[in-house]
Amino acid sequence: MPDIRSSQIGFIGLGQMGLGMAVNLLKAGFRLRGYDPRPEAMAALRSAGGEPAADNASLVQACDVVLTSLTCPVYLQVAREVLLPLARAGQVFIDTSTLPAPRAREMAAALEPRGAVGLDAPVTGGAAGAQTGRLRMFVGGDRRAFEHCLPMLRAVCKPDGVTYGGPAGMGQVxxxxxxxxxxxxxxxxxxxxxxxxxxxxxxxxxxxxxxxxxxxxxxxxxxxxxxxxxxxxxxxxxxxxxxxxxxxxxxxxxxxxxxxxxxxxxxxxxxxxxxxxxxxxxxxxxxxxxxxxxxxxx
Incomplete structure (x- = not known):
């Protein structure tokens, strides 16, 4: 995998949690492209130095690492309609949403034959934590992919706020x-x-x-x-x-x-x-x- 700081990062879902995380990634020097259907969210991303994507599909096609911050039903729909069909070898998909651990395991297993990796990485700390970069994050999935992405994950969390929990689904647990x-x-x-x-x-x-x-x-x-x-x-x-x-x-x-x-x-x-x-x-x-x-x- 290329160095995470030279990777193109994508972020789907720029709500009260996602936008704060995206802005902190930009502050930390990561190249970030984002998408949200709400014009005001896209304007906020642009003003923070991010690059708005035309839609979810073009974002996935352009990015090496794709983060998502969505409600569970919306995430499952986006995963089914966009992420899985477009996933390619070497990509890492990191979901910061909260969803059932069995669904996180299913996503990781579905990405594996495509040569991609899925990490479940739910966060806690609320909108204030997202804005100030002081979230806590629990991560499940491939250990090598986790370590590759760790400098990026730390950019949205408080010191020692990122914890690796084990295989897929354990972040949700x-x-x-x-x-x-x-x-x-x-x-x-x-x-x-x-x-x-x-x-x-x-x-x-x-x-x-x-x-x-x-x-x-x-x-x-x-x-x-x-x-x-x-x-x-x-x-x-x-x-x-x-x-x-x-x-x-x-x-x-x-x-x-x-x-x-x-x-x-x-x-x-x-x-x-x-x-x-x-x-x-x-x-x-x-x-x-x-x-x-x-x-x-x-």
Whole structure:
């Protein structure tokens, strides 16, 4: 493979995550061509020194390394319609999106007969991390391709922010662990708070029961303060990604009883919670705080 700094880099998906990463690659001196269907995103890329591509296909044909930052459904469509048909020997495809680990493994396997490599490299850190180059990234796939691309990946992450997890799909597995570390425990905390409030305790008596003080930095207080302020529906547990996590768990035969139960509980609720990347999903707080207990036998 040619030196990564002499390679033509392509970036598909210049949203609130992708644009920040693309701009930081340009700041680090990489040659970058990008595409997004939104004119304002293309204008922002051009003003940062990037080269707008006419479409996804021309970008793939012109680039040695292609990064993507898309929602899961859009990524799978672009992979099926553009990336796989146009992939050629020596190309590296790096997907920074969050998707089910089985889909990441399928993509890597489909690229292999073409002589190309697929790396799953989901990121965490939000739009602010993307803009400031302080993301964390978990990478799965071919180790040699990972090491070849590592200087480029480091340009969008904080120091020591890039971690190699092993074969294809393991980047997505690491992302599941990272996300559920706080999100699953937040879901349980919300259930505790909902029980106390719906059983008749005031918010301050809930605090007394939890042994937390108003205004402190305890996570229970953060959640309870948001609920008191009428922002319960904004409490994001990344519900939109839970089916991805469960797909891998089921594929591996790994029980996740808490996540399975919470997903079934929420999945049919109205989509009123907008997450950090703009996806709409049910609000766990709304379901916990308003739904009636099913009658016996239901």
């Amino acid at each position: 690491m992302k599941v662990v990272q996300q559920l570390k706080n999100r699953l425990t937040d879901a349980v905390r919300l259930e505790v708070i909902a029980f106390g409030l719906r059983a008749g305790l005031s918010p301050d008596l809930v605090r007394r029961a939890l042994d937390v003080k108003r205004g402190c930095d305890d996570r229970y207080e953060t959640l309870l303060s948001a609920i008191e302020a009428g922002r319960g529906d904004t409490l994001d547990c990344v519900f939109a990604e839970w089916p991805y996590y469960l797909e891998e768990a089921r594929a591996q035969g790994i029980p996740m009883p808490a996540l399975e139960a919470l997903y079934r509980f929420c999945k049919d609720g109205p989509k009123v919670c907008r997450d950090a990347v703009g996806r709409m999903a049910p609000s766990l707080w709304r379901e916990l705080s308003t739904r009636a207990r099913p009658a016996e036998g239901e």
